[in-house]
Amino acid sequence: MASSPLSIPLRFQRSELEAKADLTAAGKGMLGRIGHPEKLVTALVENGNARDAIYALAMMLPHRQAVWWACLAARVVPDLERRSQDLAAVAAAERWVQGGGAGDAERAGEIANACDPDFAPAWVATAAYWAGPSIAPRGQQAVPPAPHLPGVAARIALLLLAHEPALAGRIAFADWLPVGLALMAGGNGAQAQAELRGRLAERKPG
DSSP: OOOSOOOOOOOOOHHHHHSSSSSOHHHHHHHHHHHOOOHHHHHHTTOOOHHHHHHHEEEEEEEEHHHHHHHHHHOOOTTTHHHHHHHHHHHHHHHHHHHHHHHHHHHHHHHHHHHOTTHHHHHHHHHHHHHHOOOOOSSSSSOOTTOOOOOHHHHHHHHHHHTTTTTTTTOGGGGHHHHHHHHTTOOOOOHHHHHHHHHHSSSSSO
């Protein structure tokens, strides 16, 4: 995913966030007062509400960036390369991010179905599948997925990664936020991911 120095337009549907983002009461209250997406995320961060900032941002990022966020996070897992099915799921999502084709989305969905849904890679691939043009079986009339679904899948992936056994308790849910903020600012998230890897290397297993 190419880097860009400019911020990106965020998806902002207040009713969608209220109904689908699973914000806390405090987050919903802030949503009711702030009508600008970047200002909402910034306010949540400044108020120490990283949880709602991640939940809201996962749904407001364009689908490509939301899926990429989940991919970048999954690539932090130290033993991913040795887990063939999980690796295939993340790689399929990355292919969709790079190409955006309907076939890539469909393939990501097929791989997601073969993965354990209790682990993040299944949801990384599901995010790409739900970002595609249809969730109907091949050959049937297209059924476009609801616009909020890729963000929901990305959020689930981030939540599961915060409990990933291979990370041995060295990461918290809030640790994913700098990567998401870098994507919101128009970057590719690589530097934020590298910095996170560095912090993880300094932390002792929990």
